[in-house]
Amino acid sequence: MNTPVLVKDVMWREVDIIDSKSTVQSALNDMQHKKTKMLIVDKAHDHDEYGVVLIADIAAKVIAEGRSLERVNAYEIMSKPAISVHPNMDIRYCARFLTRLNLSRCPVLDNGKIVGVVSLTNIVLNGLRIV
Numbered sequence: 001m002n003t004p005v006l007v008k009d010v011m012w013r014e015v016d017i018i019d020s021k022s023t024v025q026s027a028l029n030d031m032q033h034k035k036t037k038m039l040i041v042d043k044a045h046d047h048d049e050y051g052v053v054l055i056a057d058i059a060a061k062v063i064a065e066g067r068s069l070e071r072v073n074a075y076e077i078m079s080k081p082a083i084s085v086h087p088n089m090d091i092r093y094c095a096r097f098l099t100r101l102n103l104s105r106c107p108v109l110d111n112g113k114i115v116g117v118v119s120l121t122n123i124v125l126n127g128l129r130i131v
Helices: 024-034 055-063 091-100 120-130
Strands: 038-041 051-054 105-110 113-119
Touching: 024 038, 024 055, 038 113, 051 055, 091 120, 113 120
Parallel strands: none
Antiparallel strands: 038 051, 105 113
16 A cells, blocks of 8 residues: 655645734735745634635735725734644645635644645645655
8 A cells, every 4th residue: 555645745834924913015025025825824822723814815805895905904804713734634635625625725733733834736746746
């Protein structure tokens, strides 16, 4: 039997976490600087959940509505709780999970802590190299 390729084998380990009170302008600057399409919004306290802000959220909830990038905070447009996967999940199940939910990427959580981000691009390009 072949050893499965796991999420932890293909995920990005550099995670972009912002504060929920960050402005959308600040979040967008981070996205441009780090060349990412998703930022993770940090928990406010231990019993809170992580959120995510996607480029699509900024387009739909800020730009399309004519709101100011400087006056909208990340918490106003984020999706929370963030849908996440475990680092030991087989990439085949992760790919099914993401496509079923119409997502291209999500955070990877281990024991309630963010350890990475996985995307369909990571799975397709890196998963093939490892197999």
